[in-house]
Amino acid sequence: MLHRIDLEPHYRLEPPASPEALSRAEAGLGRSLHPDYAAFLRLSDGLYTEGNLVLLGADSIAERNRDYEVPEYLPGYLMIGDDSGGVALLLRNREPAVFEVDMGVMMASEMRVCADSLAQLLIRFQGRTLDERQD
Template sequence: MSESIIKYLGKMNLNAPTTTANLENTEQILNIQFPMNYKEFIKEFNGAEGEIGPNKYVVFWSLEDIVELNEAYEVNEFAPGLILIGSDGADTAYAFDNRYNSKPIVEVPFIGMDLEEVKVCTDTFEEFLEYLYKS
């Protein structure tokens, strides 16, 4: 994993690693190929929670939670094409926009979840960590 990703995770509680098989199974269930730098993160830590930067809190869900919570929030009904991967611990969800080959990372409100409410944040997971760190 790149040092630039590691530096943003310093204050976070990191989960234990997961297996390649678990990652591949999750991708199959959700019909997505996660971007490589996200795969590296999720395989090594399978989620994380805590402060990122001076004023931001984030929860990156484990693979198991990603599957369960996308179903629970009925993402396919309200925002088809999005794959939620975490939140700010409050009212904003973070997701990959699987409608595009580049799979940008977006923000969307939990309440009133709708594709019209999607805000593109960045194109890569590493850029997303920097975005969170600086916001």
């Protein structure tokens, strides 16, 4: 479970997403937001790090998922952001794990687990993706 107080030392947080913004995001997606991501958006409507991590805000998540055709190529997944270098971050249905995949490939067979949870990615790994942690 994420708490704003755990994120504030590491990130510049946005104001929380409004209930209306969350409803618009779900309407645009045609499905419910992943519960962990919805909880995150209630803390900060998106996130941009000094490094590479970008987590989408409520008003951009549906468009980004449409642009990259996530429902067609990766049914059940939700793109929540990227590493600013061509790697998408995704959540699947109600599973807690965060996945990574090259935005040019977008195939389940090419996906890797980035973190066991969004909280682990943001707190323990301080927003660093797999490639950043291997450097």
